[in-house]
Amino acid sequence: MGSRVSDSSERAIARLGELIDAAAIAPEHWVEVCRGIQDVLPGGRVLMQGYDSSAPYAMPLAGVGWDDINFDVYFAHYAAINPWIPVWTDLPTLRSALSDEVLPRRILERTEFFNDWIKPMGGAGSASGIKIVQDRSRMATLCVHYDDRRAEKSHEALAPIFQALAPKMRRALDCNRAVLRNNRSLLGDSLMRNLIDPALVLDGDCRVLDLNAAAQELSASGRPLRIAAGDRLVLGDAEAQSRLTLLVAAVCARRPGSIGRHEISLRQGPEKLSFSVLPVTQNLRDYALQGPIGLFTPGTIALVVIRRELTDASAELEALRQRFDLSPQEARIALALRDGGTVAEIAERMGIGYETARVHLKSAFAKTDTHRQRELLALVLDTAGPRG
Structure with missing residues (x-):
């Protein structure tokens, strides 16, 4: 949190901010954001992931540096046993984190996920990350994996950048939700x-x-x-x-x-x-690394x-019309009295204006020789019966 922002970090933040703005409008550009982060830490494996409580695994949304990874194997087994999912769920949003500080190495190294998936990759044993957004059922994170031997320096370089850009990334994902809904x-x-x-x-x-x-x-x-x-x-x-x-x-x-x-x-x-x-x-799986559509x-x-x-084009409507010589709208508003409410509420339910409803009701009063809603309702119940 207290990391000093260097001149190089400020330049990276400005450059990445422009890429994130582009990704907000065109979600496929998140991969460019990942490449920009990799420029800060050459050789790092950058991964943006989404988590949904109804899904059986974490979903890779965008990333670079994973060309040698078989994601079919990941989905078939390792995604479901990823020990990072409960850790990320409990971490605060918009705060950068070093992997060893939130999931101690002595615990991680006892997991099948680390020994059979992460370790064989090489150069991915440690990571820096940040939780961008979380609601009741889902969250999104951004992480950079790198070699254990450069963990401290790598985190020192990435933490202030993550911290500065996380709010912008969260707003970009909010934009993505609307963009994706309207275009697919x-x-x-x-x-x-x-x-x-x-x-x-x-x-x-x-x-x-x-x-x-x-x-x-x-x-x-x-x-x-x-x-x-x-x-x-x-x-x-x-x-x-x-x-x-x-x-x-x-x-x-x-x-x-x-x-x-x-x-x-x-x-x-x-x-x-x-x-x-x-x-x-x-x-x-069809959405893996296809941007935030998976989120x-x-x-x-x-x-x-x-x-x-x-429902009013029925025998009861016709019975009212024939008995009192009502127009279709007059018969409908008379039937609507069975559901109760003021003239304004009845007009809203029927999808007509208040003045239009008042005119039809007044005309129905005249044709039925009634003067109050309860009198007209009594005739409706006598003719059409109560609501079924």
Whole structure:
């Protein structure tokens, strides 16, 4: 923390800062950031990794100096026994660390991961690193591995650079989340494009990872559903929101009984929205060293397909219209009284303006010879019955 920033470090920080700014807009440029760090410590093995609690292993996001490594072997065995994962989880964010100080060598050298994976590489026994970001389920780190014999000098050179650039790297990853969501489809462009019904891809925290044009149009109205801060999906009904949140979390965690088709219904004015939630398993190995796409791609995601059905184009609507000679909108607003609320709340549920709702309600009063909502509601219940 107290390392003096030398002139050479200041130049490296300025140069790397420009590369990180470029990576914020074009995530594939993170490899250039890694090359820039390797320029500071020639021969070092630079690795940016993502960790997700739902995935069975840490995910290499970008790096240089690993050309001689067989990552198929890493994924097949060593990734799952990496002793660094719990260590990184407990370390503070945005603070540089020397490997030997946070995971003592006497402990590391007793692990299969070190003896059969790290040690045979040569020149990678020690490392300097920093945790860039961490939320409830995932984190991202940046490390440089180097020879044990130059650990102290290497860390002295890297620590102030990591410390200075970590906040900028965190902001760049925040930008990457939006860039990647807007420019790719997790399920393939053709599949999402060909889904006629509104469809969204969610992670275990109900964050929107992808959505098709129909879902964008539906969310733009803001009434039945919207995308709130942090890309989280928010429904206009608290009970439906709670059920969807619990179900998506269970599906993404592949909990017993959660796999398969699940239905959630939400009434929105004249419409009923039915949500089907299906698990989709991702092959995260496909994203190895492809930039931060792996950080924002959980092992299991939820495909949510929404079906929209008109509920007021029914026998009860027609019965009201015929009995009192109501217009379609007058009959709909009369039926909406069964769900309670003020005129403003009813207008919002129906997706119409307050003044429009008031005019239709006043006309319904006149045609039914009623003067208050409770009088009109009594006629509705007598004609159409209570909500089923």
